[in-house]
Amino acid sequence: xxxxxxxxxDLALLLVVAGITTLFCKKINQPTVIGYILAGxxxxxxxxFIPTIGxxxxxxxxxxxxVIFLMFSLGLEFSLHKLVTVGTTGIxxxxxxxxxxxxxxxxxxxxxxxxxxxxxxxxGMLSMSSTMITIKAIEDLGLKEERFTGLAIGTLVIExxxxxxxxxxxxxxxxxxxxxxxxxVFTIGKLMFYLVLxxxxxxxxIPSFLQKTxxxxxxxxxxxxxxxxxxxxxxxxDAIGFSTALGAFLAGSILAGTIHGERVEHLVTPCKDLFGxxxxxxxxxxxxxxxxxxxGHSFGR
Numbered sequence: 144x145x146x147x148x149x150x151x152x153d154l155a156l157l158l159v160v161a162g163i164t165t166l167f168c169k170k171i172n173q174p175t176v177i178g179y180i181l182a183g184x185x186x187x188x189x190x191x192f193i194p195t196i197g198x199x200x201x202x203x204x205x206x207x208x209x210v211i212f213l214m215f216s217l218g219l220e221f222s223l224h225k226l227v228t229v230g231t232t233g234i235x236x237x238x239x240x241x242x243x244x245x246x247x248x249x250x251x252x253x254x255x256x257x258x259x260x261x262x263x264x265x266x267g268m269l270s271m272s273s274t275m276i277t278i279k280a281i282e283d284l285g286l287k288e289e290r291f292t293g294l295a296i297g298t299l300v301i302e303x304x305x306x307x308x309x310x311x312x313x314x315x316x317x318x319x320x321x322x323x324x325x326x327x328v329f330t331i332g333k334l335m336f337y338l339v340l341x342x343x344x345x346x347x348x349i350p351s352f353l354q355k356t357x358x359x360x361x362x363x364x365x366x367x368x369x370x371x372x373x374x375x376x377x378x379x380x381d382a383i384g385f386s387t388a389l390g391a392f393l394a395g396s397i398l399a400g401t402i403h404g405e406r407v408e409h410l411v412t413p414c415k416d417l418f419g420x421x422x423x424x425x426x427x428x429x430x431x432x433x434x435x436x437x438x439g440h441s442f443g444r
Contacts, residue, residue: 149197156194157202157424160186174280176423183427202425209422211391212415215373217296218395219408232294237301244270270302300392333383337393340379345397353401360403366410369398 164185165178185193196202245266252262277299281292349372353360360368373394380390398407 150201153196153198153201154205154421156186156196157182157421160193161420161424176280179420179423180427180430183424184430185427186424187428187430196428199428202421202428205418205421206425207387207422209418209420209425210388211373211377212411212418213422214388214391215395216408216411216415218392218397219399219404219411220296220395232297234301236294236298240298241270241302334385337380337383337385341376341393341397345393345400349397350401353403357402362406362410365403365407369403369407369411370414372398 161179161182164182165175168175168178168181184190186196188195245263248266248269249259249262252265253259257265277295281295373391376394376397377387377390380393381387398404
């Protein structure tokens with residue numbers, strides 16, 4: 144009962160503080176994501192006059208589920224057809240941004256006297272954008288229907304895919320001081336297998352299944368079935384070695400092209416809002432942990 148009590152008290156603290164901070168941000172016409180991050184900072188170890196989260200592992204787990212729901216919902220708004228539509232432009236935009244920031248990061252690192260390897264890692268970190276933070280900001284600012292939004296989302300998704308290759312290459316270089324061609328080819332092969340499976344599921348299997356069972360799909364059954372497909376794709380992506388976020392996004396894009404796409408999006412929204420809030424608060428907790436580690440003291444003491 145002690146572990147459950149900690150989970151409940153942590154969620155109560157998190158949601159109450161997040162509710163207050165987001166209301167404050169709404170009052171001053173700021174995105175709610177700022178309120179969530181502020182809430183995470185306030186309930187972290189830095190601020191002592193507010194209760195602190197008791198078990199950060201619980202929040203981390205819920206935050207990971209939040210990433211899954213956020214990317215799944217993003218996929219529901221960005222079908223396979225839309226992704227193909229912005230494919231070439233998105234690839235070019237993503238590559239220009241990634242290469243530019245990678246070079247800039249390397250130059251900055253070398254100028255600061257860092258080693259070549261540390262400078263490369265700095266460039267790699269700077270070249271990646273936070274998909275979840277960006278999408279939340281777009282939603283809060285009411286820009287989802289703008290023409291540039293589709294291209295921006297497509298670019299972010301392509302960046303996530305490129306990040307997989309960067310992670311493999313940089314981790315291999317750091318460990319073996321060289322690029323392993325075999326490992327790189329193996330990773331590319333796994334990614335191609337996953338994308339081919341995604342295409343087969345998205346074009347043939349899942350749409351046909353939902354078409355034949357549409358008379359049996361109540362809201363409850365459709366929600367359970369859709370989330371089952373989502374978490375199955377997430378599990379498969381994780382088993383192959385890719386990010387759970389990529390698996391959730393592809394699952395959403397599959398369902399977006401079916402006859403139940405808009406209905407699933409409506410049903411999933413409350414789950415996305417709850418778990419998404421926990422994720423954004425966890426970002427603020429990471430900021431608080433970093434401040435605690437660097438300063439070694441708490442505010443209010």
